[in-house]
Amino acid sequence: MKSQTIAEKIFSKHVGKKTYAGDYVLANLDLVMAHDTTCAWAIDPFEQIAEKVWDPKKIVIPFDHAFPAPNVQMASLQSKIRKFAEKQGLSITHDGVCHQIMSERLIKPGALVLGADSHTPTGGGLGAITIGVGSTDVAIAMATGKCWFRVPETIKIIINGKLKKGVFAKDVVLMVAKDLGPEGGSNRVLEYGGETVNNFSISSRLTLTNMSAEMGAEAAIVPADENTRTYLKENQREISFKESELSSDSDAQYYKVLTYDVSKLEPMVAEPPDIDRVKTVKEIEAKKIRVDQVFIGSCTNCRIEDLDIVYSMWQGKKLNKDTRVIITPASKKVYLQAMAKGYIEFFMQMGAIVLAPGCGPCLGRHGGVLYDNEVCVSTSNRNFTGRMGSPKALIYLASPATASASAITGYITDPRKYL
Amino acid sequence: MNWKFGENVNTDLVTPGRYNITTDPKELAKIAFIEHRPEFAKNVKKDDFVIAGRNFGCGSSRETAATALEASGIQAVIAKSFARIFYRNCMNQGLLAVIADTDGIDESDELVLDIKNQIIINKTKKTTIQADIPVVMAKLHSVGGVIPYLKKNGLNSVEKLFI
Numbered sequence: 038m039k040s041q042t043i044a045e046k047i048f049s050k051h052v053g054k055k056t057y058a059g060d061y062v063l064a065n066l067d068l069v070m071a072h073d074t075t076c077a078w079a080i081d082p083f084e085q086i087a088e089k090v091w092d093p094k095k096i097v098i099p100f101d102h103a104f105p106a107p108n109v110q111m112a113s114l115q116s117k118i119r120k121f122a123e124k125q126g127l128s129i130t131h132d133g134v135c136h137q138i139m140s141e142r143l144i145k146p147g148a149l150v151l152g153a154d155s156h157t158p159t160g161g162g163l164g165a166i167t168i169g170v171g172s173t174d175v176a177i178a179m180a181t182g183k184c185w186f187r188v189p190e191t192i193k194i195i196i197n198g199k200l201k202k203g204v205f206a207k208d209v210v211l212m213v214a215k216d217l218g219p220e221g222g223s224n225r226v227l228e229y230g231g232e233t234v235n236n237f238s239i240s241s242r243l244t245l246t247n248m249s250a251e252m253g254a255e256a257a258i259v260p261a262d263e264n265t266r267t268y269l270k271e272n273q274r275e276i277s278f279k280e281s282e283l284s285s286d287s288d289a290q291y292y293k294v295l296t297y298d299v300s301k302l303e304p305m306v307a308e309p310p311d312i313d314r315v316k317t318v319k320e321i322e323a324k325k326i327r328v329d330q331v332f333i334g335s336c337t338n339c340r341i342e343d344l345d346i347v348y349s350m351w352q353g354k355k356l357n358k359d360t361r362v363i364i365t366p367a368s369k370k371v372y373l374q375a376m377a378k379g380y381i382e383f384f385m386q387m388g389a390i391v392l393a394p395g396c397g398p399c400l401g402r403h404g405g406v407l408y409d410n411e412v413c414v415s416t417s418n419r420n421f422t423g424r425m426g427s428p429k430a431l432i433y434l435a436s437p438a439t440a441s442a443s444a445i446t447g448y449i450t451d452p453r454k455y456l
Numbered sequence: 457m458n459w460k461f462g463e464n465v466n467t468d469l470v471t472p473g474r475y476n477i478t479t480d481p482k483e484l485a486k487i488a489f490i491e492h493r494p495e496f497a498k499n500v501k502k503d504d505f506v507i508a509g510r511n512f513g514c515g516s517s518r519e520t521a522a523t524a525l526e527a528s529g530i531q532a533v534i535a536k537s538f539a540r541i542f543y544r545n546c547m548n549q550g551l552l553a554v555i556a557d558t559d560g561i562d563e564s565d566e567l568v569l570d571i572k573n574q575i576i577i578n579k580t581k582k583t584t585i586q587a588d589i590p591v592v593m594a595k596l597h598s599v600g601g602v603i604p605y606l607k608k609n610g611l612n613s614v615e616k617l618f619i
Binding site (some may be wrong): 081173185422428 | 473474477492515517520523541544603611
């Protein structure tokens with residue numbers, strides 16, 4: 038019997054027969070997600086083809102991208118979604134960024150999940166195949182519980198080496214993005230492994246899988262292991278599974294295998310407007326770039342582990358008075374954890390602005406829109422022109438550590454001097 | 457006319473987040489490329505082409521990018537490659553997305569798209585370019601997208617698209 042990648046195994050399970058990369062399949066879905074914008078665009082297509090959703094318990098609607106509504110147009114879309122949800126018996130949550138909610142509450146290793154959002158691959162950090170599509174595909178999935186796919190090939194990414202102090206998962210994935218570029222993962226699954234990844238917390242793994250979407254990846258996965266087991270238990274979702282069933286066969290066929298040694302990796306930053314314009318923070322620091330806004334948030338990097346770093350780096354420091362610092366915990370759970378640790382009070386005393394859990398300023402709709410020529414250091418995943426407001430603004434993507442350091446100095450700053 | 461763009465044109469450029477807060481295709485057509493190429497929405501004519509390099513439609517999954525271009529009346533988007541989600545959105549919206557080597561195409565070139573034979577004839581340069589138009593793309597384009605297709609053939613016909 039031909040050996041399989043973990044992606045092929047998961048597709049096979051959801052198709053009901055052995056399937057391999059290149060096959061076109063119609064697969065059963067475990068969960069379908071759409072949020073406060075993409076769900077609005079799914080309602081009309083849905084109502085043209087169906088009356089009732091296939092299973093209300095498997096449809097997740099987080100309001101996160103622009104919630105609470107910042108203008109009448111968003112309020113109108115959200116009102117439309119509420120009416121639809123009530124009619125179909127669906128519940129809406131505003132407890133945080135969709136991918137964070139999915140990871141905390143719902144995704145299980147081996148699952149096949151569809152999301153109307155390009156960063157749906159985030160969930161793969163828990164050993165599932167989680168794929169992003171548009172609203173019409175999600176409308177069809179809401180009606181049928183299925184979606185067609187071309188089973189993707191897998192690129193194996195092996196990361197070895199012990200990270201130096203001040204270097205984190207975000208820096209690792211920026212390094213990979215520099216190599217692969219915006220198209221390097223297109224129509225492929227990025228499967229991460231190696232000792233560095235094996236030692237990563239789930240939080241760090243989610244950073245890898247989240248950013249994989251920026252390389253065009255259809256899905257990204259870190260095969261489930263003991264770390265996954267612990268995370269699921271901590272999040273009231275303990276399930277028993279066998280690693281051997283939820284990992285690629287040792288002789289699985291990969292499209293490509295890439296190996297990286299990160300023992301000498303330094304903090305990295307992606308210059309606007311592309312994900313692969315990656316340089317060391319040290320190199321950018323020399324340019325003395327003034328920072329108008331620091332954004333610590335998003336599904337990429339605003340879990341409690343990220344806020345732990347911010348908190349520890351700011352001890353005994355003052356923030357630059359001319360730099361706005363906006364922090365959006367990725368979920369209610371993270372927010373409450375931060376509160377319990379005294380972080381929220383501390384951040385506010387420092388002069389940072391702490392927003393309700395959600396996407397915040399990540400996509401330029403509210404929460405800190407940028408003006409012409411403003412520079413933002415962001416822990417999010419996209420630095421496209423106009424992404425966070427004015428098309429003349431500049432967005433630099435970095436780790437929470439780099440963002441924290443930049444908030445102290447008011448310039449793009451290497452975090453290692455503060456660690 | 458051909459509206460030519462570069463590489464990695466992302467969907468934030470096609471329909472920015474500050475403007476695409478609507479479900480109305482006509483409104484979306486008005487804001488297509490509103491910041492990236494402001495003259496597009498007002499001047500695009502029916503059966504014009506959008507021409508691009510690699511990875512067109514990358515970034516956000518927002519279907520409004522495909523909806524806006526479809527509603528603008530263009531004949532097709534022709535690019536060296538497409539981002540996956542955008543490509544699916546084109547199929548679903550009935551917007552023809554054609555994979556071809558666009559390097560030699562200029563904005564003033566007169567192009568003829570032969571879907572059946574999968575070629576693009578450049579009448580101005582007197583060249584022929586191979587095009588990749590999968591059967592399913594052509595089929596859904598011909599009926600105006602996947603929703604008309606499913607309404608006509610039933611919900612289970614999604615299986616027949618490929619298999």
